[in-house]
Amino acid sequence: MNLTKNYVTRDADLNSNIGNHAVLDIIGNLKRHGYETYLVGGAVRDMLIDRIPKDYDVSTSATPEEIREVFSRKRARIIGRRFRIVHVRAGSQIIEVSTFRKSPSKKEIEEADNELESLRQEDDINHEGHDEENNDENSHHHHKHHQHKHSQHVDHSTLIIRNDNEYGTAYEDAWRRDFTVNAIFYDPVKKQIIDYTAQGLSDLENKIVRVIGDPQTRYSEDPVRMLRALKLVGQYGFTLEEKTQSALLEMQQSIQFASNSRLSLELEKILKKPYACDIIKTFYQYGFLANFLPNLHSVFQSKETQLAIQLLETRCDFINQNLIPDYLTNAMSVIALPFIASEFSGNHENAIFHYEHDQKKPMRRVLRSVFYPLNFPRWMVYEAIDAIFMQNRLFSGERSHKIKKHRSFYSAFDLARVVNHCIVKDEKFEVFWEKLLHHKK
Template sequence: MIRKILQKLPTPFGRQTRQRTTPQVIAASQHNLHPRRISRHAVSVVEQLQRAGYEAYLVGGCVRDLLLDIVPKDFDVATSATPEEVRATFRNARLIGRRFKLAHVRFGREIIEVATFRASHDSDSDSENLDDSELSRQSESGRLLRDNVYGNFEEDAQRRDFTINALYYNPTDGHIHDFANGIHDVRNRQVRLIGDPVRRYQEDPVRMLRAVRFAAKLDFDIEPHSAEPIFELSELLHDIPPARLFDEVLKLLMSGQGELTFELLREHDLFSPLFPDTEEAIEANPDYSLALIRQALRNTDLRIREDRPVTPAFLFAALLWPALPERVKALEDKGIPTIPAQQQAAQELLAEQCRHTAIPKRFTIPLREIWDMQPRLERRSGRRADQLLEHPRFRAAYDFLLLRETTGEQTQGLGDWWTRYQDANEDQRRQMIRELGSEGAGKRSRGRRKRKPRAPRTGD
């Protein structure tokens, strides 16, 4: 499938980004990056590497965000020092990664990530310090499996994904080094790939997701030549390990711009490879499915903006819920009772989903409990309501019930009943339970058919 997709595409696809062999150097007086907003530990790492004789710069998202007057979440450093040389320079450093080996320098709870200058995978740059198993490798679709070919400053800039992430800041003199016109794209609010888009997406299909994430996060547009091949190449995401896609989904949908990100994913046909069953449910029942997912993402975005806790379990429960009812109904039609049918359908749906986006058990377990409690919330007679109220997952299940009702699902006032029940005292709760019993009895009496009187028996 992937090979057929690639054969259909012309190469190169559209215009390539012009790359400089020498950087444009923007002096401190020509940009608005404020040094006081930079982590002192990040500055310390850069200065210590420079004193040791290596080139070193702050790079990537932290530089981009500072130019946009956004407080960076973390700070990355690019250097000519190899990971082993970084570890020898800092006692508080440790090496991580195999696909992309780098160093973490820890200062208490803050980690400064230090990466060695890389070259493109087909570069002739010196890599004598690595054995063949550690050098760059590619899959048949063009995806880079490892990327440990070390290069120089210029090569490192040219192999980065987007122009806005190829900006290098030297805190020593305040200069920004720009090899790919990244400053221009920051000012024009554009996400643009460096190099031929098709080749860059082949090397790492996750770049398509990153383009969408940056566009949503920064309120940028994806530059047309970078956006054009995404629709045709979206199925390359099937070649990405599901565990990695889970991490990317968290970044996409739990960074405060989830609703906008969702719309962009669907616009570029990137949602279907991540959630194929949900996409089918959206096509079958778009009004309900889209309303529920959008409302869940809207609620998540609001909680993040208010610095309130969010859990992936609840969000994934909402993302996958539209695909569940038809599966449950199919099992009920076979004679399986509702609750066992829902449990079996949930297990099958999650097993299929994890082949695309591998949701860890620490999230699938509470997710299933939220789902399992939905039909149980309808069963409130006797002591059941109190037992459900004491369940550790009750609040999440109750919130999920309200989400379903908000998006038009009919539950005969179940959400309002549980809202009142939580606020009621003991006597009021018992009365609410008795009223449920009388309502049920009334319904049964109204629905009961009168028997015809028996004819009197006559003797033989």
């Protein structure tokens, strides 16, 4: 890749858009110890378009060992085997800090995929107890336990590409990134923006997604870059730059060569977000869904999929309004519900069908088919099906005091709120349950 030394700097105070003050403390601390340090990636992109970032990434010239020395072993934990980043604890929050790196080779990306597969298997093993035998109504899991369980699901997304411990400069680190709009660095101490590609700021202003370097080469190195390009189109309404788009349309079938674990993780990240629906629609419009989720693509115009999209849109709206949390299992059940209802009741809108207990296994089979060939941890599949299975009892109010103690109750209740808004439209439903849930003994 040709790294021209022309880059753009601009004075700008974006600190008011940083919603997490721990980020400022961490960057300031590293800089006081003499290390070049920036806020990088999607957080800077979001701040420049007046959005408050949800996630923050910090890059520095300090090695993982030096980062840990600055913050102590109690606060800083080095994670990863071949590729190492540091999680710095700030109260209850974790900030990811990585060392400037050069661009990884294709072989290194493949090795990272293998490590990701191992990590996902470990995560699934840790949740093996979540099945119907251990998921009865007598397991008294309340909402805080439900939240805690979800918080313990390991997000391995930070480990995917950073498998190379060949450290570099800030300039090299920017040029190894995928798109110009994601390669803008911000120094909150100097209050300065650095655009090492000299195109990121103008592309962001013009809402353009441009691959850094030759698109065909970069897609060949890592096909997942095509997925991420379309995510930006769906999430922000950006437009693909001409060469970025033509290479994507020509090469999108190669996404099938990316590891299943990697693509499954990307799907998890998409479904959790409040813009999931827009991204899935974008995938379909570009023909990308045929290679990503071929079963869903083949029935995209069906009444089941259209209802699933409607339910997913409502879920996204509810997340934006802070009415429900962004749990992945809720998105899974929202999308799968019309297909399961159609399969077992003959009516895709029969969201409150009374399922028999022995139908849970074939229900799980339908859910997995919708998302084929990608997969979720087994415990998530079980919980998503539990949520669908419990809809009939939630809307009937049958044994309400008992069902609210079910370990999957809150997943089922979040789904029911979406179902009620789109399909059932029972004005008394939420009043009944809110009164019951807030009733003090």
